[in-house]
Amino acid sequence: MSLRDFSLGTRVVFGPNATDRLGTFAAEFGGRVFVVTDPHIVAAGHVDRAERSLASAGLEVRRYEGVRENPTSADVAACRAALGDWNPDLLVGLGGGSSIDVAKGCNLVRAGGGTMEDYWGVGKAKGTLLPLIAVPTTAGTGTEAQSFALVAQEDTHQKMACGDPQMLPRLAVLDPILTTTLPPFVTACTGLDTIGHAVETMVTKKRNAFSRPFSVEAFRLAHASLPLVLDDPDNLDARGDMMLAATFAGVAIENSMLGAAHSLANPLTAHHDLAHGLAVGLVLPGVVRFNSEHAEIAELYEGLARGARLNSVSALVQRLEELLDLCRIEHSLTAHGVPTTGVTGLAEEALRQWTAQFNPREVTVQDLERLLIAAL
Ligand SMILES: [Fe+2]
Structure with missing residues (x-):
């Protein structure tokens, strides 16, 4: 130890x-x-x-x-x-x-x-x-x-x-x-960012016994409360849970770093103007599928899923996709203005992001390119 x-x-x-x-x-x-x-x-x-x-x-x-x-x-x-x-x-x-x-x-x-x-x-x-x-x-x-x-x-x-x-x-x-005055799209994108933080910190190479409970609780709170605040922006209990989830996920990041969804999101924001949380939310389901091809990583995601009363990695992925629907966000990158050309450049830049090294499964340019193409 x-x-x-x-x-x-x-x-x-x-x-x-x-x-x-x-x-x-x-x-x-x-x-x-x-x-x-x-x-x-x-x-x-x-x-x-x-x-x-x-x-x-x-x-x-x-x-x-x-x-x-x-x-x-x-x-x-x-x-x-x-x-x-x-x-x-x-x-x-x-x-x-x-x-x-x-x-x-x-x-x-x-x-x-x-x-x-x-x-x-x-x-x-x-x-x-x-x-x-x-x-x-x-x-x-x-x-x-x-x-x-x-x-x-x-x-x-x-x-x-x-x-x-x-x-x-x-x-x-x-x-x-303070969060009740946010435009609905900002509530959605920042909420998806929090969920991305909870999911990624759960599995990174730097994950540990201290970061894990913060990842699990952040996901449990955010996946339940994000639909509530979208539905009723003045629901203070749900707004409070979202704020706690964001801060808990922040503690998890401080101790566990982030992974490939954040690596992929940065060039999408830099070159195609996607809001950070939107970019994270769009690529996250694919990253979870990719990482969970390794049994030991799938087991970690299962821990996160169980904390939110979801019983498998596929239920987790399904929930991530459902949350995009609840945010009224189209799932494809092209619907948000990302062209089908230039994917290799984006993948190369994603690999250079600081977060790529902490993804639990090693990623290559080709892996990141495939993840982007799947999200197009
Ligand atoms: Fe983020």
């Missing part, structure tokens, strides 16, 4: 209206707060709400609200420039994975200089990072429980995984009310 080193790390505060207590939590870290967010979150009124709480705790607040979807190193540079020479005591990432990851990136370049590219990899932080509070407004990435930021290179759109123990948020504020 090998040595294990596992930490839950992030304090989690969970419940409706938790955002209204943000000021109390933030005051524990000092008097000046830099909020990183995006224009949609401002328009939804969530930033005002968070900043009211910060102001009522007597904190000085400045804000960067320019984060774009699928952020690049340019977003991190713009956020850093907006901070200027102001010295906050704390960063708050308020939004989807994009805003929280840009806050993490800004934290890195503020402390150590340079650009986001300088921090591509693990353990590259320089100096002392500021504490970060993550306030997710989607139930998706799980970045609130991770020491990694995913930021793309501005020119190539290649996703850079940048991780350092210092980047782990000190606190995650999970307020299901």
Whole structure:
């Protein structure tokens, strides 16, 4: 048996209206707060709400609200420039994975200089990072429980995984009310992303006794609750379960990494503009079929299936396909604008993704090409 080193790390505060207590939590870290967010979150009124709480705790607040979807190193540079020479005591990432990851990136370049590219990899932080509070407004990435930021290179759109123990948020504020304003398509895609995280972390090469319960519980909660929130966006219990599922899956990723569905998804997002969760959801059933051709991996998927009262790997795959239907999402990549040409290039790029090495079954370019063709 090998040595294990596992930490839950992030304090989690969970419940409706938790955002209204943000000021109390933030005051524990000092008097000046830099909020990183995006224009949609401002328009939804969530930033005002968070900043009211910060102001009522007597904190000085400045804000960067320019984060774009699928952020690049340019977003991190713009956020850093907006901070200027102001010295906050704390960063708050308020939004989807994009805003929280840009806050993490800004934290890195503020402390150590340079650009986001300088921090591509693990353990590259320089100096002392500021504490970060993550306030997710989607139930998706799980970045609130991770020491990694995913930021793309501005020119190539290649996703850079940048991780350092210092980047782990000190606190995650999970307020299901913030997710009730999401457009249905965003609820669907982020939910499919969470499900992809639960399924992939269950089987990766780095899976372990500590990540497994988080994968199983994340899948159990998300597969049951995603249809409920699609049906009734104001169902707070189901919204809460989706947020917990996303964070649990985030803990699983932190300890188990991801696999081939995420490797395949990144080039689809970079070149054909598919939302991340959509791309993951479309290729995931094929990846599960492919991996489960190996009996020992099939057994792991069965464990995940049993936790959700599904009794076999084929029932699991069927459920993944059914969830696409419930999200009103066409199953084929071509229906989402992916051409039938250029598949080899996408497969080559998928193989270069960081996550490919953690897939439980070795993958070649030909394997990835076949998976893409099957999903076309
Ligand atoms: Fe993902």
